[in-house]
Amino acid sequence: MIDNHYILWILADPRKGENKRMIEVSNLNKTYENGYEALKNVNFSVEKGELVCLLGPSGCGKSTLLNIISGLLDATSGDVKFEGKSVLDVAPENRDIGFVFQNYALFPHMTAEENVMFPLTVGKNKKSKAEAREIAQKYMELTHITDIAKKKPGQLSGGQQQRVAIARALVQQPKVLLMDEPLSNLDARLRLQIREEIRALVKEVGITTIFVTHDQEEALSIGDRIILLNNGVVQQADKGQNLYLDPANQFVANFIGNPVIDLFDVQFDGNQFNNEHFNLLAERLADNKLKQKLPAGDYVIGIRPENLQPSTAEMADFTIKVDDIELIGRERILKFYFGDMQYRSLVDIEDQIGAGNEINLRFDMKKAFIFNKDGERVY
Structure with a gap:
C-alpha cells in the first residue's frame, strides 16, 4: 500500500517542473566605444548538461558573447541568467564558471599538478593542500594526465597542456564550463583526438558547456546544438544535422557543409x-x-x-x-x-x-x- 505522505511529498516536490535551463541569454547587445556593434539582440538558452557550440567566422561576436557570459566584459543591454537569476552584476569569480582559454594560460613555474590544484588553494573556498591534492588527483585521472603530474608546462606537448587546462577548469566543480577556441593551437590529428575526449569528459561530468569555435567540423562533431553567429546576429540555433539539412537562410547553407x-x-x-x-x-x-x-x-x-x-x-x-x-x-x-x-x-x-x-x-x-x-x- 502506498503511503499518502509519500504521494503528498511527490506532489509538493520542489524539483517537479524544475527549470532545465542553465543559461539564458536575452536581448543581449554589445556596442563598443568606437560604435562597433559586436552583438545585436542575441537570444538563446542552454540546458543543464548540454554542450553547445558557438560557431561563426572571425569577428562574428563569439568571443565577445563568451566574455559577457563569463563576466570579463560588460553588456550594453540585455541579460544573462544562470538558473533563472541574472549574473550581470555578479563578479566573474562568483559566477561559478570554469574557463579554458585558447592559449591554456598555465602558470609556467608550477607543475601540472600544482596548476590543477591552484584554484582550490586561493579564494574564499580555499582548501588544505592535502585536500586540494586529493581533489586534483580525481580530475587528473579523468583527463589522463597523472603521469605528467610533476612536469612543468614547458615540458608538455600542446595536447598535454590542454588537458591540464581542462582539469584546472573542472577542479572547482563549476556549474558552467566555457571554452574559447581550445583546440586552435593543436595539429589536425590531435584536435580530432582532444575534441572526442572533451565531449566524453563533459558528458561524464555532466557539466553545462559552451564551446567557441570557427571550425564547423569541430562544432558538428562535438556539439549537442550549434548557435551560428554572423555579424553579431544569431543566424540559427539548432542541432548540427538541422543546420545542414534545413538551413534557415543562405548564410547558414553556405557556411555549413564540406564541400x-x-x-x-x-x-x-x-x-x-x-x-x-x-x-x-x-x-x-x-x-x-x-x-x-x-x-x-x-x-x-x-x-x-x-x-x-x-x-x-x-x-x-x-x-x-x-x-x-x-x-x-x-x-x-x-x-x-x-x-x-x-x-x-x-x-x-x-x-x-x-x-x-x-x-x-x-x-x-x-x-x-x-x-x-x-x-x-x-x-
Missing part, C-alpha cells in the same frame, strides 16, 4: 528557373517545402554537391567538363566551372570519371534550397 554548397543565380518566370546554362521546371519542387508562393524574379538555387549527380543525357539538366578531382575519404569531388565560378559534384570513390571528361549532371530539386535576393530561404 560547400553550390549556389546558382536564376531568374524565375512563374513556370521555370532560368540560368544561361540550364532551365528547371518549378513542378520539380516539393510542394511541402515551399515557404511562400514564389513571384517572378531573381533567386539563388542552392544544391549540396551530393545532390548534383551524373545523369543520362535524356534526364540531364546540363553538361559540364570536369576540371579537377579531389579525393576525400570514400568520395570524390568533381570540380567544374561556369565562367569564373567553380562548382562541385560529389560522387563515390569507385566512380571512374576523370579530369577532362564531359559528363551530364542533374539537380535533385526536392533536396535543393531556394533563397531570395536578401538571402532569406523561400524553399
